[in-house]
Amino acid sequence: NPCPKKQVITRDPLPLKLKPIEINLSVIGPYIDYLKEKQGVNNVFVNGTTGESMSLSVEERKLLAEEWCRKAKGKMDQVIVHVGCLSLKDTQELAHHAAQIEADGIAVIAPSFFKPSSADVLRTFLQEVASTAPTLPFYYYHVPSVTGVNVNVRELIEGIEKVIPSFRGVKFSGSDLMDLGQCISYIPPHWSVLYGIDEQLLGALVMGVHGAVGSTYNYVGCHVNKLISAFETGDLVQARTIQFKIQELVSFAIKLGFDVGVNKQLMNELSGLDLGPPRLPVMTCPAARALAIKQKYDNDYFDSRLVTDYFCD
Numbered sequence: 001n002p003c004p005k006k007q008v009i010t011r012d013p014l015p016l017k018l019k020p021i022e023i024n025l026s027v028i029g030p031y032i033d034y035l036k037e038k039q040g041v042n043n044v045f046v047n048g049t050t051g052e053s054m055s056l057s058v059e060e061r062k063l064l065a066e067e068w069c070r071k072a073k074g075k076m077d078q079v080i081v082h083v084g085c086l087s088l089k090d091t092q093e094l095a096h097h098a099a100q101i102e103a104d105g106i107a108v109i110a111p112s113f114f115k116p117s118s119a120d121v122l123r124t125f126l127q128e129v130a131s132t133a134p135t136l137p138f139y140y141y142h143v144p145s146v147t148g149v150n151v152n153v154r155e156l157i158e159g160i161e162k163v164i165p166s167f168r169g170v171k172f173s174g175s176d177l178m179d180l181g182q183c184i185s186y187i188p189p190h191w192s193v194l195y196g197i198d199e200q201l202l203g204a205l206v207m208g209v210h211g212a213v214g215s216t217y218n219y220v221g222c223h224v225n226k227l228i229s230a231f232e233t234g235d236l237v238q239a240r241t242i243q244f245k246i247q248e249l250v251s252f253a254i255k256l257g258f259d260v261g262v263n264k265q266l267m268n269e270l271s272g273l274d275l276g277p278p279r280l281p282v283m284t285c286p287a288a289r290a291l292a293i294k295q296k297y298d299n300d301y302f303d304s305r306l307v308t309d310y311f312c313d
Contacts (some may be wrong), residue, residue, distance in 0.1 A: 013044050013051065013068070013218065023060055025067045027273055032071055034271050039221030044068065045107070045171070048082040049146060050215040050260060055279040058090050062097050069101045077104075082141060084109035088128060095133040105137035107171055112147035119155040123163065130164045137168040143196065144174050154182040161188075171196055171213055177203065184208040198224075199250045202243040205231050215263055219270040219297075220246060253293045265290040270297065 013031055035041040046068045047053040047061050056064070065081045072079050081103040083094035091108060098106045108129050116122035130138045140157070144150045153170055160167050169187065172180055173196030184193050184207055195204035198214035201224065217224055223242055230238035253262065261278040265285035268275055277284045 013046060023056075023063060024276060025063065027275065028064075028067050029071045031271075031273055031275075032068075032075055034273060035218070035221065036075060038271070039217065039219070040225045041217060041221040042076055043078040043080070044072065044076055045080045045082065045213050048107070048109075048141070049143060049173075050218075050263065051082075052260060052279055052282060053082055054085075055282070058085070058093060061094060065094075065098060065103065066101045069103055079103055080105040080107055080139065082107045082109065083129070084111070084141060086111050086113050088125065091129050092132040095129050095136070099133040099136050103136065105139060105168065106133060107139040107141040109141040109143060110147045110149040110151070112149060115147070115149050116151065119151050119158075122149070122151050123156055123160060126160075127163045130166055134166055136166060138164055138166045139169050139171050139192075139194070140167075141171045142174055143171075146173075153179050154186060157183060157186065167191070169193055169210075172204075172209070173197060173213075175200070177207060180204065180209070181207050199243075199247045201246075202227065202231065202239055205239075216246070216250065218267050220249075249293070249297060252296050256289050256292060258293075261285045262289060262293070266293050266297075269294045 013028075013035065032044075035044065047056070047064055051064075053061060061083075069079050069081075081094075081098040083091055083098055083106050085091045085094065088111075095106050095108075108126055110116055110122055111125065116125055126138070126140060140153070142153050153172065153174070157167075157170065168190065169192040170183060171194045172183065174180070175197060180193070180195070187193060192210040193208075194211040194213045195201060195209040196213045197204070198212075198216045198220075201212050201214070204212075205228065212224060212228070214224070223246070227239050227242040230236070230242065250258070253266075256262070259282065261282045262285040264275055264278055265287070267273070269290050
């Protein structure tokens with residue numbers, strides 16, 4: 001199983017500083033060190049939503065994926081590369097490239113302009129992508145709030161291994177807990193369901209998810225490790241306390257306007273890394289907004305003394 005249970009995987013380390021015709025690859029090494037040493041994050045999900053993948057060219061996504069795989073070798077346990085695009089051909093090209101650079105797995109989001117009309121159509125699309133990288137563990141990336149594709153995931157994965165032998169699970173970033181639960185109760189032992197709504201992780205752990213993929217884990221990963229540890233040892237009071245703190249932080253940020261640009265600037269402020277601005281149409285975050293959220297993080301919720309030595313394998 002390429003995704004051991006109860007792991008924190010930071011959702012797509014954020015896309016890096018963009019120049020007129022290139023991206024800044026030099027910060028990836030320090031980024032990996034920060035995630036591993038400061039946050040206890042040992043797995044990454046690159047070129048996803050937080051990484052603004054749909055705003056990047058195919059070539060830029062290849063460069064990013066290749067550098068993440070190269071720099072993470074020997075440091076990170078896994079690099080899962082998101083390869084989904086609006087175009088099937090571009091998605092296949094990125095999937096094939098991910099196999100060439102020896103990524104540990106690939107994930108695919110549903111196309112969101114011409115949307116698949118049913119689970120059968122979406123399954124066929126995923127099959128066409130997986131066929132170009134048949135040796136890589138394959139995950140469906142379910143995020144209906146972004147794609148507008150509300151295909152029932154339990155229906156989608158019914159018999160999917162017959163047409164996609166490399167299928168290994170779902171990155172479930174939806175709020176339908178019944179669909180989530182039915183997926184978990186259906187899957188075989190060698191699949192994983194990874195949950196992608198940071199502020200609802202504890203509920204998903206109770207449902208039985210096998211891991212967590214989140215944008216805020218770029219800077220609260222160490223606390224999420226502690227949440228998972230508390231849950232696994234039966235300390236629900238501690239687990240709830242940490243989850244509620246994350247919810248209060250996210251709620252505060254949402255009131256100010258919490259989007260990819262804000263999240264990226266907040267990561268800049270908290271990590272000390274220079275990840276650059278987002279790409280249009282995402283707007284650069286006003287400095288005052290990010291600093292207000294950082295102050296909330298520093299003063300009210302995440303005292304550094306709460307950090308533990310627990311890290312996910």
